[in-house]
Amino acid sequence: MRKILPITLIIVVLVIMAVIISSASRTKTVDWAESYNERSNKPYGTSILYKELPKLFKNHKVRTVYHQPESYLSAHSNGLYGEFVAEGSYLIIGNSCYLLPESIDELLNFSDSGNTLFISDYSFPQKILDTLGIETTFIKNTKDSISSLSLKGLDLDSIKIDKNIGDSYFSSFNKQKHAVLGHSKIDYKHANFLKIPFGTGTIYLHTEPKAFTNYNLLKENRYQYVEGILSFLPENDIYFDSFTKVQTPYHADVEKESNLKWFLEQQAFRWAWYTALVFGILFMIFNAKRRQRIIKIITPLQNTSVAFVKTVSNLYFETKDHKNLIDKKITYFLEKIRTDFQLNTSILDDDFIDRLASKAGKKREEVKALINYISWLKTQNDVTETQLIKLNTLIEAFNLK
Template sequence: MLSKKSKIFIIIIIAIIGLLTFLEASEPEPINWFPSYAKTDKIPLGTFVSYSIMKETFGDPKLKDINQPPYEFLLDNDTVSGTYFFVNGSISFDDSELDRILDWVGKGNTLFVSSKTISSNLLDTLLIDTDNLISLDDISTQPMVELVNKNLKAEKPYHYDRDVYNPYFSEIDTINTTVLGVTQLYNDTLQIKNPQLNYIKQSFGEGEILLHSFPEAFGNYFMLTDENYEYTQNILSYVDPTKKILWDNHYKSGKTFYTSPLFFLLQNRYLKWAYYTLIIGVLLFVIFEGKRKQRSIPIIAPLKNQTLAFTRTISAMYYEKEKHKEIVEKQNLLFLDYVHHDLRIQTNVLDEKTLLDISARSNNDIEDTKILFKYFEELNRKRVLSKEELIRLYNMISEFKNKSY
């Protein structure tokens, strides 16, 4: 039975857990601003809305999810054509992967990258440099964005009311690059007076490359604020709707595939606290109930292996009765079993190659190996064997095995 103090202690622990659970459940759910950019995430910087709109606009056959690294996908699907679509906070290709992507683009395809940090080797290849917008007069770093095409340009630039890092393309190859969109930090007039490039297009071989430095445009928060979705739709107007769009799921900060079953349990605050309460309850049960019911576990000696003693008894009986021929036959079978299981060599055919393998794996000379097997054959042909021949065979086998260790 539990003591009175133990019962009071358990009641206090349960009351504290209940209070913590109530306080946690009563608090409003904090907004998760993690830059996931995963198509399944409905958080502000997930791409659930933009992906769904693209799926409705282009249709299921045209929008294809790519879960492999680009290098592996293009290696196995070099004949596929369309637009390889990357959206994330950071996109970084290694040199071999970039070479394969650019080779694919040069065949008449499109590479679309919307990211704050774009792979430096890609920028170097296209003779592009980047910089960051900094406000000297105001600590606010909220960006405004718009497209330069008159048919796609809105009356006022689109405003993103969050202080974020704002990269732009500070240097470009003016001969081969087309400017598609610009950006500027927010001001009271909501006008872009000092535009900086944030959306450009450059031809590459028979294809083209689209670079965009404001991936928040594809986030749920931007898409669902005012009329901002129009800006995202107009960005996509430069993507060929008649070809496939290869949506990249590999370069995503948000984890698209969750392998842990606890992830779904811990995502829900109520299930999470129920899980914690269960764990704490089990620990309390083990602590208080285990002391009362624990019993010492008797030590049971394992059964002795009598195989060796039995083998020695049988071999002694054969030796005393001078059944040397039978002993040699057993020794032959045991040695072949040793070669098969310990040296892992088949003994069905003892040809020159097999003997060479036995010699190599046992660290014995090929001549000594041949002598041993020849002696086995010689003894097997005899009907009667002497004690000296048996002892010699034993010594040859022992010497052969000693070199194997």
Template structure:
């Protein structure tokens, strides 16, 4: 790894570390997302009210994480319970609406607190919820109860509020329990909405004392208002409900946890998020030190080819293919005698008996074998034409001689 690559790796590592430090040390922004989830401690979560429900009702509180059709079909008809739905909007499909109607018809209770209520259940109960849309800003409002004995529990909401109320009610069955009075200040010309409207009703349903309690201020049950002197109002709203086991809905929530990717799941879990950051930092350090300590790859150098040997082999094959045994034998004899001259320092002009004796001694060969080779060379040199057998016999004698000397 060259110097420029190392500098680039170090720079990337430093940037990643600085980003992680900045991410860890920066103050968390306050999350104002609509949630109403029992596990969320953000301002618009319902962590506080959910944990107070059991002490409020003196009955067990269970959580539903499926739609109403799935959660209610498993309940025994004999058990009387109250299902609580709190969200900024509530809308049930056909199956869930029919399940809730049957559930209340069997003597159970449904409490709904929402700004926007629509769908099949709303149409069946013949009610409609609207909001105050006059003006750019949300106006303060006084949330009260119709009972004069509960006047001390009314509360004025000045912020984090949407002023919703009923604009259509089935007056034959509905019982008004609470009202909202919007502080409009200077009225606009086209403003025909009354200052005071109903925002909490009871809708009896069936013949077994079942009822729907519908409230239009879910903000009252958020952590923000529960911890800012509005808990008495929320408790009074819930006090109308019968004292029986509560089923808290955690499915029809704007803040319902939906994991859309593995990375989102990891980053939403505090322990897994730190494990991911540590693994990322470890990987960066590994790349830096691995790049520093690893030796550059040594290129493979191919050995030089023996071109002389290839050339000799090619020439020999050429002679052999053309059947020119005489030239091959002549060259082979010349090459052999040259080796004798260079290795044993003997004169090869006269291949006499004295030469044979000296060659046998210096080459450590038997005199008979040496004599047979030299006599056959003399014989071949005397011939003008040679055969393949002559070449084979010469080659065998030379190989036998050279094996003994090696």
């Protein structure tokens, strides 16, 4: 043990020196990637806009949508199991390419029902363009990296957007039905902001999402441009489409993404993590030798698993921890599905419902009601005893042969 101690001290000193040298030699770089992440404070994140929305729409709720629009809006429509009916304005800033046909249909239905859809992106899903009869074109900025943006009703003639390699604009649209609310200018003016009547609602399309980012909101008077754009939205609830769901493919297992990703991006946390790993490995190496006396074998206690389960379940029920009980019931039910039917439960979509109904010999409507209810419960932070009882009833009905 005396020989090991000096080696340990040398390793620790080397690790600390490596951390100091790395910190001193590393130059801090700015990440200019356009993520439009509402949690990001980087130049092209949208955390400032996200924090200011409740102030701009003071008398209305601002809800963040972390799920696909198709599942979120269908759950919160008339007659379904959402706690409220989704009505108001749905905002998508950048990253609209993730929208699947089902979500696009649901967003169009949302607008057709008298609500508002606002999308700001360089390009839009082809299904939206085809439905609205619109075409977009990109023009490269050959002179410099500055674009001029103007807006109907804005006191300023225009604002400047720098670090711009070019502009996307609407090259074809219905000039009789579609109102042009804004322009961008490279060489000459292009329509970059449209108001489109759709059913009993309205769709707004805007082609410069960079204007909503932290960098531009904090620079000069560019925030006035964003305020002017949002002033066209009706005074109603806001549904802000979160960047979070875009980080993994729609059909991927979201649990595979490391929870350490953000920490490893921060230099201080990264080195703290690596140092802890080194010390942990050293501790295991130096303590691998058995030092404890052999433990006498003791006869195991009587199996009281059933009584224990009853006691724990009663404890959860008495403390009214319905959310915890619901999470456990869902976990155990999905594990039973994986074990009994060899089905992947990471994506609870229509294909999964069809395969489960076929393998279990159940009616599709019954299976769909159960799976949709489970998907909805996962999105809720607060649940009631009635919802717990309903989930238990649906699971017991499914388990009946």
